[in-house]
Every structure is written in structure tokens, then in C-alpha cells.
Amino acid sequence: MSTPHYLSSLARRSSDPAISWLMKLTLDQPHLISLAAGFTDNETLPAAEVGALVGELLRDDATALQYGSTAGDPELRKLTLDRVCAQDGIAPGAALAADDVVVTNGSQQLLYLLSEVLCDAGDIVLVEDPTYFVYLGICEALGIDATPVRMEPDGIALDDLQRTLQRLKDSGALGRLKFVYLVTYFQNPTGWTTSFEKKREALAILRHYEAAAGHPLFVLEDAGYRDLRFAGPDTPSLKSLDAANERVAYSNTYTKPFATGIKVGYGVLPRPLVRHVLRSKGNHDFGSANFNQRLIALALRSGVYDRHLPKMQAGYRRRKERMGGALTKYFPPAAKWQETSGGLYFWPELPASCNTSHDGAIFRAALDAGVLYVPGDLCFAPSPLRPKPKNCMRLSFGGTPSAQIEEGIQRLGAVLRSQGM
């Protein structure tokens, strides 16, 4: 169907977000074992805790049911800043204050707002290759040239970052580069975490190119899976390296670790960006759901949130082990993947001859077998410099009822073997 000419250029650029059709497939076909959508685990959602908090929240105060401010609930902004600072071992101070925190409708809204505020159509954002595919949809809609930089198990490849920046400089395009988008913890889709050394180096490399760009080169650090760590130590954020609070926009969320349905996310933003993000958010919704924010603030203040984290982490560790065991048992030996110690995903890589994309035989056979995965090619930005790899798949152990994880992997393994692997 052709796109009507009367639509805006943004609407004409936008295709159906893959996240929407993947979620619809999952919800419309309840018999399907979905290893695709990044749903969280119904078995560990804090239903009883939230029920009690709601009663407490409304007992003698109805203001949670009232509109709030565009920037977000003041207590939540303060508790959020304290939390980020405690995680990073830094003290809130003159450079980093609750005023730098903006509460958004999930962290997804922050990704959109920052892209909208910093980029015009034709501007460039560097993204990891592969990256969070829903972010690629934002780039497509806003006309942003998402330029891929190779991803490695300890984060973005610094040599490729350097090469890409130099190429942009040499071609006169560096002035169009606005920021680098990095998913630094248990990345979606690979499960990989960026090392602290790489964070430091990446920032230094970007600083080096700022004079040639003619403006600050920001980093959007998406730390959405940071609290979903079930083994190993935490890594300090890129934000912790931004002592003057001028280059790193830190994005995180209370959805994945606590309750996705509550959809409260946030950014800790370089001060010069706060006002502009708020203007844009004011136009979008003039404030996220106040009720949900007050609920999260109460969960944080009362300790409910912190008591929930280990339960949630233990749940995901068990699911990860179940999926890892099933992969070993049922996937053909030619498939390779890495263990992860957090997040929601495995990222198996198949031989280059395999085509896992949504219009390929493997995806169709998997649907026929009643199992859904995210085709890996969705996670690669288009680039004239390389074809999109089509031999990976993202498998989520987050939302599938745990009893179905093994069955789903078994069916998928049988599909791969039936396709000659």
C-alpha cells in the first residue's frame, strides 16, 4: 500500500515498528511460545507489594491522582539522583542535582525526546552494531542517519569508533554528528556490558573530535538493564566519568527491574539539555503519569523496591540458566552464543549461510512450529559499508512462562536442524 502524499515527512519516513508487530503476534496468538518480545516475568512482578503501596498512597491523600509537573515528582527525582549517585559512588553536588533528573514515560520516551531535541533530519547518531532495534525506529522516523560502529563483548569497538569519526571528519560530515547511543549494561540484543575502560576511552575519543565537529558530542548512555544483574560486580556508569555534567545523558528505567506496566523511566541529563528536553516533553504530554511516579517514589522510600530487586534477579538467573541449558541441549553445535550475567537476552549466531530474517525460511518454519524470536537483522542499522548480517537471533528469557522456555528452544533447535544446520 502506498503512503498518502498528504502525510508529514516524519509519517512518510516511519514504517511499522517491529516491536509493535512482534508484540501483536505474541498477544494475538497465545499458543505461540514467544522468545521475542522483551516482556518481563509475570511470575516475579510485585503484585502484592504494589497493591499495598496503592492503598498507602491513597489513604489520606488524593494528590497522587492529580496532574504533576513536566519534570516529574520532586521526591522521585531526588530519590533517583541519590540512587544513581550511590550506585556510582559519587556525591550529588553542584554539578549534579535533582534538577538534572527528568522523569519520562519509560526510558523509551527519553530516547525519543533527546533525539528530537538534538537532531534534525539528516543528522547523524552513532549506534552500536547491533543495537536496540526500537531505537532504530526513532532514527528512521526523525530522519536521523544511524551510523553503526562495531560492537564487541566488552562494548563498542574503539578502533571502529575512531575510524568512523575520522571518516566523518574527512568527508565533512562530522558537523552533523550529534551523539553516540550506547546500551552499556547487558545490551539489548547481545547481553554484552561495556567495560569501564572502554567508557573512559570512548569519551576521550569523542572529546578529541569536538573541535572539528564544532559542537559538543554527547553520549546517550542507556543503562536500562543495569539493575537486572544477577551475577558479577556492577560497572560504574559513563555518567560517573562526566564530573562536570556536560556530555553524558544517562537513561534508566524503573520498568524492567520493578514493573513494566508502570512505565516510569528517567534521564540524568547534562544541564544545558534539561530545559530543551522539558520544552519538548511539555509539548508531548506536559508530564508523565503522576500516580505511577508517586508509586515508584513510595516503593523506593519504603524499601519495597530494594527488597524486590534480589527476588527479581534470582528469577531471571533461573530463567537464564534454563534457556542456556536448553540451548546447549537442543541447538546445533554450529550455533554460537555467550553467557550473560544480567539482562534478558541470548544472542545466538548461526553460520553465515543461515537466514534468520523475518522473510526467511527459518522464521516462517519457527512460526509454523509455534515459536517466535527477534530476527537479528532488525538490530543492525542500514549502512552502505556492509550488508546487514542475517544469521543472528535475539532470544529473550524474560517473559515466557518458565515452563515453556525449554519447549521453545527445543522447537527452535528442531527448526534449525530441519533447515539443514
Ligand SMILES: Cc1ncc(COP(=O)(O)O)c(C=O)c1O
Ligand atoms: C535498551 C532499551 N532501552 C530502552 C527501553 C525502553 O524501556 P522502558 O520504556 O520500558 O523504560 C528498552 C525496552 O525494552 C530497551 O531494551
